Every structure is written in structure tokens, then in C-alpha cells.
Amino acid sequence: MKIILVAVGRLKSGPERDLCTRYIERAQAGARSVGLTGVEAREIDESRARRPEDRKAEEARALLALLPGGVRLVVLDERGRSLSSADFAADIGHSRDDGAPAYALVIGGPDGIAEELRSKAHKVLAFGAMTWPHQMVRFMAAEQIYRATTILAGHPYHRV
Template identity: 65%
Template sequence: MKLLLLAIGRLKAGPERELVARYADRCVAGGRKIGFTGFEMREIDESRARRPEDRKAEEAAALAASLPQGARKICLDERGRTMTSEEFSRKLGEWRDAGAPACALVIGGPDGLDPAFRDKADLTLAFGAMTWPHQIVRALAAEQLFRALTILSGHPYHRV
């Protein structure tokens, strides 16, 4: 199963982009042995529509077009549920074992995700009740994907 990180907006060069790239490389290296075929970050341009509802709808259409056929979709949203890293890794493992070709973590733009797009997610996930900058959310998402892979592989990275 391929892992994707889909995000509205471009991440500028700097420590956040480097951190995401580091975790992406780790996901590729560690995931091969346990049935994960790669990691890709896709950045979608922010909509320039005037109204927030129109921006979210345009961004949702672009995000949907970027999803591989049959991919599981995880929307990151403040209204989502919180999970432990172990629960998250089990969910990824279940989808991998069920033959899902890909799993995409989706990060919306400044206005958030279109409700209709979000409602079609396989999982809506929150990284807590606080609001986080998008560049940090990307790093958190990439790290949690790597952590999930280490849990699934029995690697000691995740200690409780």
C-alpha cells in the first residue's frame, strides 16, 4: 500500500520541509519490508476563489482528482477523532491487509476541508483540540506514518 500526504498549499524550503522529507525517506525504507510501497507528498495550489465555501469546493475537487483509485482517505480536521499511535497503526495495517492500494492523509487549506469531501473520508482524524500551523501538521502527519510503520514492523522506535 502506498502512503500519500496530500496538502493544500506549498511548503516552503526550510526545516519543516526537511523534516517531512526525512520521515518520508524513513517510511520508504522501513515500509518496504512490511507491504508499504512508497511515500509521496502532493501539494495542491490554494484556490483563489473569493468566498470560503467556493475555495473549499475547488480545493476538494483538486484533492479528489489527486487521490489514486481505491485509496483510503484520512482527513485531518479539528472535528475528527483522536487516536493513539497504536490504534492508528492497526488501522493502516487493516487497510494494507485488506488490499487497499493506497492511503492518503489529507490536509486542507486555511479554510479547512469541504464538508462533503470530509464526510466521505474513511477516517477523520484530529491531532488534538488545538489549531496547528499547516507546515507543522505535515511534519506531525509524516512522523505518525513513520511511527505506525515502526509499530507494525516491531521496531523499537515507538516506546510506551
């Protein structure tokens, strides 16, 4: 199973992109040891549609076009529920064990996630009740993917 971090918007060069890249590379390095075929990050441009509903719908179509069939879709949304890192890792492990071809963690654009995409989600998660800038959410998600691979591997990176 491949883990894919998919986001609306392109990160510019800088510390946020560097952190995201660092955690994706770390997760990729340990992926095979926990039965994963890979870890990658993908991004799409923000929609230029005038109305928020149209932007969200256009972005949802573009996000879905990047994902393989049978993907286990997880959407990050401020209205989602919070999971512990261990529970997030367990969900990835269960998805792998169930034979899902991919596990995609999706970050929407500034207007949020279209309901059509949200309704297809296996889970809708939030990084707490606060609103976070998209750049920070991206590297926080990348770090949680890396942390999940270390939890699945029994590596001491994650301490409780």
C-alpha cells in the same frame, strides 16, 4: 498499498520542509518490510476563489484528482477524533490487509475541508483539540506515518 500524505499549500524551503522530507524518506525506506509499496507526499496550491466555500470545494476537487481509485481516505480536521499512534498504525495495517490500493492522509487548506471530501473519508482525525499551523501539521503527519511503519515492523522507535 501506498501511503500518500496530501496537503493544500506548498511548503517553502526551511526546517518544516526538511522535517517532512526526512520522515517521508524514513517511512519510504521501511515501507517494503511491512508490505507497503511506497510512501510519498503531494501538495496542491491553495485555491484563489473569493468565498471560503468555493475555495474548499475547489481544493477538494484538486485533492481528489491526485488520489487513485479505491483509496482509503483519512482527513485531518480539528473536529475529528484523536487516535493513539498504535491505533493509527493498526488502521494502516488493516487497510493494507483489506487490499486497499492506497491510504491517503489529507490536510486541507486554511479554510478547512469541504464537506463533500469529509463525507468520503474512512476516518476524520485530529491532532488534539488545539489548532496547529499547517506547516507543523504536515511534519507531524509525516512523523506519524513514519512511526506507524515502525510500529508495524516491531521496530523500537515507538516506545509506550
